[in-house]
Amino acid sequence: MRKVLKIAAAVFTVAAVSAAATETLANSPATIPFIPTGISQSASSVGFADSDVYGMNADDINHTFDLMSATGVRTVRIIIPWAGIEGTQGSFNWGQVDTVVGAANARHMSVVGAIVATPAWAVAPGALPISSPPASAAVYGDFAGAVAAHYRGRVDAYEIWNEPNAVMSWTSGPQGPEPAVYADMLKASYPKIKAADRGAVVIGGVVGAVVSFGSLTLDPVTFVQRMYGAGAAGSFDALSFHPYHYNLKFSAGAGVPNSPLSQTEGIHAAMAANGDGGKKIWATEYGEPNSAVDEATQADYIRDFLAKWRTLPYAGPSYIYTTRDRVTGSSNPEESIGVYRSDWTPKPAQAAVKAMA
Numbered sequence: 001m002r003k004v005l006k007i008a009a010a011v012f013t014v015a016a017v018s019a020a021a022t023e024t025l026a027n028s029p030a031t032i033p034f035i036p037t038g039i040s041q042s043a044s045s046v047g048f049a050d051s052d053v054y055g056m057n058a059d060d061i062n063h064t065f066d067l068m069s070a071t072g073v074r075t076v077r078i079i080i081p082w083a084g085i086e087g088t089q090g091s092f093n094w095g096q097v098d099t100v101v102g103a104a105n106a107r108h109m110s111v112v113g114a115i116v117a118t119p120a121w122a123v124a125p126g127a128l129p130i131s132s133p134p135a136s137a138a139v140y141g142d143f144a145g146a147v148a149a150h151y152r153g154r155v156d157a158y159e160i161w162n163e164p165n166a167v168m169s170w171t172s173g174p175q176g177p178e179p180a181v182y183a184d185m186l187k188a189s190y191p192k193i194k195a196a197d198r199g200a201v202v203i204g205g206v207v208g209a210v211v212s213f214g215s216l217t218l219d220p221v222t223f224v225q226r227m228y229g230a231g232a233a234g235s236f237d238a239l240s241f242h243p244y245h246y247n248l249k250f251s252a253g254a255g256v257p258n259s260p261l262s263q264t265e266g267i268h269a270a271m272a273a274n275g276d277g278g279k280k281i282w283a284t285e286y287g288e289p290n291s292a293v294d295e296a297t298q299a300d301y302i303r304d305f306l307a308k309w310r311t312l313p314y315a316g317p318s319y320i321y322t323t324r325d326r327v328t329g330s331s332n333p334e335e336s337i338g339v340y341r342s343d344w345t346p347k348p349a350q351a352a353v354k355a356m357a
Helices: 004-014 058-071 095-106 137-150 179-196 220-229 260-273 295-309 348-356
Strands: 046-049 075-081 110-116 157-160 201-208 238-242 281-286 315-321
Touching (some): 046 058, 058 348, 075 315, 095 110, 110 137, 110 281, 137 157, 157 179, 179 201, 201 281, 220 260, 238 260, 281 295, 295 315, 295 348
Parallel strands (some): 046 075, 075 110, 157 201, 201 238
16 A cells, blocks of 8 residues: 555654664575564464554554454554654664554564665655665665564564555655665665574565556566566565455456456466475555445455465465554545444454454
């Protein structure tokens, strides 16, 4: 989803300065074995993806996690915004993310953290903070290592960025998405994370279900192919994908060019061609907004996705975006995509998730 403005608002609301950097050690990706963690990589594992909890007060964070628990999920995907933690280089404020992670830990949920949002000091001159990639992949890797050290034993998996194949999440100039630059971020982050927490799962790709359109978007299959071409192999344990389509059920995409199902198959084909056929594809965001369909149809879309996803032999966990509407009844898909309404009452989609969790 295109959550850049929401992330920016949350970052600037809670950002502050404290603490000190955590040093991590580098290592070669080729020498780092993957050690499984407590997080399930099964296709039957269902969680929530919730970027909104980062900007909430403690009461709403806990209420939201109570709703997740009531739905039966045991895993959650959150954002870990660099700009909110290290707004000033070398000074760290972990407080807000600590609260979110603590709420998940208290409910025995495994945690996936998407490391996003470049601070102003770490972007290229003239580039926009938050949505622009870092000027230095190595500096991003250092931060990823510091995150893994701080959350060792509390966060189970890390995603490197969010939807780098679309300009809304990768604002780098007229050239558009840059798979080779993203591959450098993976190569810089993987050894730092593993040095800090050898058992953490590092997830690459994090691509959205778009079609290629000029310099604005690059379809996920081409992005992954070019990422491999730039040497990304060996720098992730799994890939992730966001198979949204508001007008086509996931299962109905069989044989449909550029459908999310066809793109999922294409991503796995690229993985297999590069020796990674045994690695999983995680669906770390999927949802259907009520701006596009009514509540009953939203539930049908989610039920269809969860049922079809777990039949794919290379599928990993899936995460439904998101827990609760920002504004129920809004025509903005970002505000009406929850499985709970903004008054905290469940929609039919909540029962659909609960039945599959």
